[in-house]
Amino acid sequence: MWSDQELVEVLRSSVPYCLVVALPLLLLLSPVPVDAAAEFTVYRLQQYDLHGSAHGSRSSLVNVEARSLDAGSVGRRCVLARLVDLTPSHYHRLVTQGAAALLILLPANITALTEEHHMLVREVEAAMLEADTQMAVYLAHETQELLHIYESVRTATNTDSATSAAAALMSSLSTDGYQIVVGGSQSKLVPDMTIANIQGKLSGYGVEEQLPTIAIVAHYDAFGAAPELAWGADSNGSGVVVLLELARILSRLYASPRTHPRLNLAFLLSGGGYINYQGSKRFLEDHLDASDSPLLSETYYTLCLDTLGSGDALRLHVSKRPKETSPGHSFYQALEEEGSKAGLVVEMVHRKINLQEDTQAWEHEKYSMRRLPAFTLSRLQGPKTGERGSILDTRDTIDVAALTRNTEVVASALLRHIYNTSVDGIFDNGLAVSEKSILSWLDLITSQPRSPQLLSGKNSPLVTTLHQILSRYTNEARITYLKADKRDPEWVFYDVTRASMAAYAVKPAAFDFLLTLGILAYLGVIYVFLQYFPKLYVMMVRLASPHKTKAH
Amino acid sequence: MTFFHFGNCLALAYGPYFLTYKYSGMTEYGAFWKCVQVGGMYLLVQLCKMLLLATFFPTLDGPLEASGLFTELVKTTVDFGDVMGMSVVLSRVPGAGHIKVLITGLGWAAADLLLTRALPLWVGARGLEFDWKYIQISLDANISLVHHLNLALLVWLWWRVDLAPPVRPIAAVLLAGCVYRPLLPQVLALLLGSQPAGFTLLAANATTTLCTALIASHMFITHTCG
Numbered sequence: 001m002w003s004d005q006e007l008v009e010v011l012r013s014s015v016p017y018c019l020v021v022a023l024p025l026l027l028l029l030s031p032v033p034v035d036a037a038a039e040f041t042v043y044r045l046q047q048y049d050l051h052g053s054a055h056g057s058r059s060s061l062v063n064v065e066a067r068s069l070d071a072g073s074v075g076r077r078c079v080l081a082r083l084v085d086l087t088p089s090h091y092h093r094l095v096t097q098g099a100a101a102l103l104i105l106l107p108a109n110i111t112a113l114t115e116e117h118h119m120l121v122r123e124v125e126a127a128m129l130e131a132d133t134q135m136a137v138y139l140a141h142e143t144q145e146l147l148h149i150y151e152s153v154r155t156a157t158n159t160d161s162a163t164s165a166a167a168a169l170m171s172s173l174s175t176d177g178y179q180i181v182v183g184g185s186q187s188k189l190v191p192d193m194t195i196a197n198i199q200g201k202l203s204g205y206g207v208e209e210q211l212p213t214i215a216i217v218a219h220y221d222a223f224g225a226a227p228e229l230a231w232g233a234d235s236n237g238s239g240v241v242v243l244l245e246l247a248r249i250l251s252r253l254y255a256s257p258r259t260h261p262r263l264n265l266a267f268l269l270s271g272g273g274y275i276n277y278q279g280s281k282r283f284l285e286d287h288l289d290a291s292d293s294p295l296l297s298e299t300y301y302t303l304c305l306d307t308l309g310s311g312d313a314l315r316l317h318v319s320k321r322p323k324e325t326s327p328g329h330s331f332y333q334a335l336e337e338e339g340s341k342a343g344l345v346v347e348m349v350h351r352k353i354n355l356q357e358d359t360q361a362w363e364h365e366k367y368s369m370r371r372l373p374a375f376t377l378s379r380l381q382g383p384k385t386g387e388r389g390s391i392l393d394t395r396d397t398i399d400v401a402a403l404t405r406n407t408e409v410v411a412s413a414l415l416r417h418i419y420n421t422s423v424d425g426i427f428d429n430g431l432a433v434s435e436k437s438i439l440s441w442l443d444l445i446t447s448q449p450r451s452p453q454l455l456s457g458k459n460s461p462l463v464t465t466l467h468q469i470l471s472r473y474t475n476e477a478r479i480t481y482l483k484a485d486k487r488d489p490e491w492v493f494y495d496v497t498r499a500s501m502a503a504y505a506v507k508p509a510a511f512d513f514l515l516t517l518g519i520l521a522y523l524g525v526i527y528v529f530l531q532y533f534p535k536l537y538v539m540m541v542r543l544a545s546p547h548k549t550k551a552h
Numbered sequence: 553m554t555f556f557h558f559g560n561c562l563a564l565a566y567g568p569y570f571l572t573y574k575y576s577g578m579t580e581y582g583a584f585w586k587c588v589q590v591g592g593m594y595l596l597v598q599l600c601k602m603l604l605l606a607t608f609f610p611t612l613d614g615p616l617e618a619s620g621l622f623t624e625l626v627k628t629t630v631d632f633g634d635v636m637g638m639s640v641v642l643s644r645v646p647g648a649g650h651i652k653v654l655i656t657g658l659g660w661a662a663a664d665l666l667l668t669r670a671l672p673l674w675v676g677a678r679g680l681e682f683d684w685k686y687i688q689i690s691l692d693a694n695i696s697l698v699h700h701l702n703l704a705l706l707v708w709l710w711w712r713v714d715l716a717p718p719v720r721p722i723a724a725v726l727l728a729g730c731v732y733r734p735l736l737p738q739v740l741a742l743l744l745g746s747q748p749a750g751f752t753l754l755a756a757n758a759t760t761t762l763c764t765a766l767i768a769s770h771m772f773i774t775h776t777c778g
Contacts, residue, residue, distance in 0.1 A: 005582070179680055504680040512556050515687075519560055523567040530575040541773050 038145045042103065042501040043226035045128055045137035046451070047187055047494035050275050051358045054132035060187040060496040062101040062136050066178040066503070068154040074099040078180040080150050082142075083107060084117050088127035094135065101136040101180065103501070105150060106229075108142055111396040122386035125225045136182070138501060139226045139391070149503050152176050176505040187496040193456040194481040195221075195271035196463045197279045200474030201295065202250060202267075205260040212327075213264040213295060214418075215302040217280060218243040219273025219363060220450065220466065223389035227451030227497040233395045235388040236273060237445040238309035242407045243267060244441045244469060249411055249431055251473035261418050266295055267474055269466055271482070272452055274389050275491045276359040280366045282482045288370055300327035302374035303414075304363040307388055308406045310399035311379040313345040318375045319353045319368040327417065328373045335377075335413040342409050349381065377410065395446045400439060408433045453493035557686070558677040564690035565669060568697055569662055576654055581647060583655050590641050590659025591666075597637035598667070601630050621738050631731045634660075638707045649776065653708050657701035664700065665693050688754055695758050702765050703730050705772055712775065719771055726764055736760065 046056040067077040069085060078101035079094055086104060094102055107113065113121070128137060140146060156177055198220075204211040218239035222232020231237075247267050253259040270279025287296040301322075308314075316335065322328030332348060339346035353365050360366055361383035367374035380387060387393065411433055448454070448462055455463055463479065471477035484491050529536075573579070573587070609627055641656050669689055677686040706727045709715055715723070740756060741747035748756060 176682065181680070505682050506680065507682045509554075509556075512554065512560060515557070515560050516563075519564045519567070522564070523571065526568050526571050527575065530571055533576070537773075540769065541777055 038149060038503045040140055040143065040146060040501055040503075041498060042138035042140040042182070043228040043498050044187070044496055045139070045225055046223075046227055047132075047496075048275070048453075049489070049492040051490060055129050056132060057128075057137040058132055058134050058187075059101075059136040060182065060184070060499065062138075062180055062182040062501070064100040064180060065506070066103075066149070066153045066180050068150070070154075073097070076100050078103060080105065080153050082150070083110075083121060083124075083139075084113065086124050087120060088123050091124060091127050095133045099135050101138070101182075103180065104137070104139045105142045105146060106139055106391075110392060111394060113392075118392055119386070121392055122390050125390055126386060128225055138182070138499070139229060140501065149178055153178055177508060179504040179506045181502045181504065182499050183502075184496065184499060187494045190453050190456055190493045190495050192483070193453060193493055194458070194483055195278055195452055196455065196460070197271055197283055197480045197482065198269040198463065198467050198470055198477070199283065199480070200247070200267045200470040200477035202254045202265040202474055204254075204263040204265075205257075206262050208264060209297075211262055211264050211298075213266055213297075213299045214327075214414075215266040215268060215296065215299060215367075216243055216246060216305065217268045217270055217283075217302060217363060217367075218305040219270045219277065219279060220445070220462075221271055221273050221452050221455065222393070222450040223274035224391035224393070224449075224451070226391060227454055228449050229391040230389070230449045230451040230454075231391075231394045231446055232389070232450055233398050233442070233446045234309035234393050235307040235390075236305075237442065237450075238307060238398065238403055238406075239305035240269060240445050240466075241403065241438055241441040242305050242308055242410055243269065244473075245407050245433055245438060246411055246414065247470065247473040248437065249433070250414075252431055253415075259419075263300075263418055264295070265474075267470060269470070270363070271455065272491070273363060275452060277363050277366045278482060278491060280363055282480070284366060284370050284372075286480065296372065299372055301331065302364060302367045302372055303331075304367075304374065304376040305410070306363060306376050306378045307380050308378065308403060308410075309397065310402045312343070312402070313347070313379055314339055314377060314406065314409065315379065315381060316346070316348045316375050316377055317362050317364065317383075318348060318350055319362075319365055320373075321348070321350055322373060322375075326373060328375065331413060331417045334416040335409070338409045338413045338416065342405055344405075344409060351382070379406070395442070398442060400435060400442070403442070404433060404435045404438050407438060451497070453495070453497065456493075555678055557682070558673065561673050561677045561686045561690045564687065565665065565673065565693040568694050569658065569665065572654075572658060572697065578651065578654055578658070581651055581655075583651070586645060586655050587659035587662060590645070590656055591663035593637055593641050594660050594663035595667075597633050601633045604630050604633070621735070621742070624735055624738060625732070628732055628734055631734070634703065635707055635727065635731065638704055639711060642704070642708050642711065649708065650772075653701065653704045656708075657704035658697070660704065661697045661700035664696060669693050684750065688750060691754055692757070695754070695761050698765055699730065699733065699761050702761065702768055703727075705768050706730060709768070709771060709775060715775060719775070722767070723771065726768060729760075730764060733757075733760070 044057065044060060047058065047060075048055055062078055064076055064078045066080050067074050069079055069081040069090060071077070071079070074094060075098045077099055079099050080103050081090070082105045084107065091102075219236050220240045222230040222235065222237070224230035224232070250265060253261070254265075268280070268283055270277065270283060272278030273280075284296070314335065316332055318328075322332065336346045351361070353360070353368060360369075362376040362378075364374035364376040444462075444465060450462065454460075458481065467477060467479050573583075578587075605627065609623075638656055638660065641659075642652055645652050645655055647655070669692075672689060673686055676683070706723055709723050710720075710727060736757060737747055737753055740753075
């Protein structure tokens with residue numbers, strides 16, 4: 001039973017063949033395990049097409065080795081960079097050198113950066129969104145883990161320029177390289193994307209069709225390098241806040257017969273403000289081109305609200321100076337008077353519409369192009385300062401006191417124009433602009449990032465809530481959904497706005513080779529030891545013998 | 553990390569076993585099948601040990617830190633099952649003394665390697681992630697080979713009737729030391745204040761195992777030449 005030679009022979013002859021079949025099968029069947037050193041959430045750069053030209057990052061998949069920004073060659077690598085270190089020229093260099101991916105680390109407190117850094121970040125954002133690239137670009141918040149990886153990649157990169165191959169190999173023993181992986185599926189079109197316009201109106205006293213109209217417009221979407229980081233508190237959360245507060249106050253005045261003006265008011269929360277004001281464009285098409293809608297048939301002016309969240313200045317941007325006798329001019333005068341009372345600088349900024357450009361800079365230009373008197377009220381000096389549509393535009397940048405004061409000035413100027421009298425007296429019994437309601441509107445609008453693709457669909461909670469608020473204060477509040485043309489879409493957005501990125505610690509192939517050599521040497525030593533064991537044994541016996549004779 | 557890395561680990565873990573089998577004269581005795589049988593015995597003993605542990609220490613899945621040195625000590629005492637299993641095997645394997653010891657030790661160690669270390673290597677070393685852990689597991693397998701040969705040798709010595717009386721207590725102490733070897737990190741933690749890990753622990757294991765091996769082989773030599 002103990003020595004079954006035949007069985008041993010059978011086993012010995014068949015086992016190798018079994019192994020030849022079984023091992024490859026096992027290899028094929030067993031999945032490669034995926035425990036990552038670190039996994040973290042990353043936010044992808046915008047990817048969209050506007051007027052046929054592509055913007056942002058075309059790719060969402062990554063499976064390459066990490067390098068730092070100062071590495072000599074970054075081709076087919078994932079570059080790790082901190083936001084403050086990145087400049088537009090860096091970015092262009094990465095694109096031209098064919099880096100496979102870029103991971104930007106955002107500092108924990110992004111608003112604490114200096115003004116110079118803010119400028120730089122805006123420039124980088126503009127550079128990233130200006131054109132399209134095959135590089136996958138991701139942004140992530142700095143964590144301890146991520147910083148550790150970043151530091152280790154930086155030291156590893158420095159060894160690229162080591163004096164000798166041996167030195168580089170030695171340092172690879174102590175430091176880790178990282179393989180950066182983002183799986184999932186390649187980004188694709190957001191199917192059936194919709195942009196919602198939310199509108200409401202307050203009808204004046206008398207026959208509605210014969211009364212003039214003032215339209216108040218604010219686009220409610222936000223923009224930034226990454227959709228998931230586009231909080232847009234100032235641009236254009238502040239505009240929405242002012243509009244909602246105006247709607248709240250005016251709805252009370254319209255409800256009372258004594259203060260019911262002979263004037264219609266239209267409110268529009270337009271969508272797609274950052275993709276060439278698609279919401280306003282659609283609104284104009286609906287109400288000007290369709291003959292059955294009299295809403296915009298006789299408008300005094302359209303007041304667009306954009307970026308009012310801080311500062312000591314209000315600027316009325318116009319494309320054509322209003323005539324002395326026009327309602328627009330009298331609103332401006334009212335604004336000037338109310339502004340000087342509150343200690344604000346109020347000025348009119350004139351900028352002609354550039355018809356050569358595909359996109360309009362301010363929202364009022366859409367209205368001006370249709371020959372409607374319109375202007376945009378903003379704290380900014382111009383449309384292209386970079387402050388609009390940036391990931392830096394977070395809730396913390398809003399100066400609530402300034403926003404409240406701005407709202408007060410706008411509200412009293414509007415009322416002054418509507419009633420053609422000073423309105424100091426009527427701001428009582430709950431009609432005043434209150435900081436409490438300003439705060440609540442602000443909390444609502446900054447409750448989620450508002451890039452257009454995130455607000456798509458009929459069930460977007462933010463759009464539904466805004467609609468509910470407008471229906472509370474105005475009549476006939478409704479949502480209109482617009483879609484891009486199927487065959488020749490003006491705008492197209494892509495999905496994968498956030499992903500899970502994994503970083504695996506890896507060693508270079510040379511390290512494995514070195515390890516093999518080491519193991520072979522070790523096995524060689526054992527072989528020699530076993531070969532000489534009999535001699536060693538004899539030696540030990542000789543050593544032990546005199547000891548033994550002494551012991552006995 | 554890669555399949556190549558897995559191959560490296562495998563070579564490091566199994567190479568010494570193969571070399572030991574090939575070049576220590578066991579092939580001349582056709583000992584392969586016997587080693588397999590010893591492995592079967594190992595399986596049986598592990599099963600009994602597990603049953604015992606499950607019966608008397610049912611809350612093994614509690615927090616690891618909570619269990620003190622004493623409970624660990626009691627649990628490790630179950631490993632005397634290994635000693636008993638080896639005794640049985642040694643009494644049934646025919647052949648000269650050193651061949652008996654080699655077959656038992658190698659068979660036992662190989663079965664241990666196959667059952668406890670092959671799976672972690674297979675699952676871990678092929679992954680994308682690099683970790684020194686798998687090299688450590690492989691090196692630990694080599695130490696484990698020496699340890700099991702050691703254990704077999706001591707058990708064999710213990711059952712010699714003609715063992716010199718002054719040597720017997722030393723053998724007993726070494727045997728106990730070998731059985732309680734898994735407690736080494738905890739004991740070191742008590743002595744040094746911090747528990748060694750990684751290569752330090754490996755070095756500590758290797759040192760104690762090699763020292764025991766030297767003493768045991770010396771005892772073997774004095775016994776056989778006496």
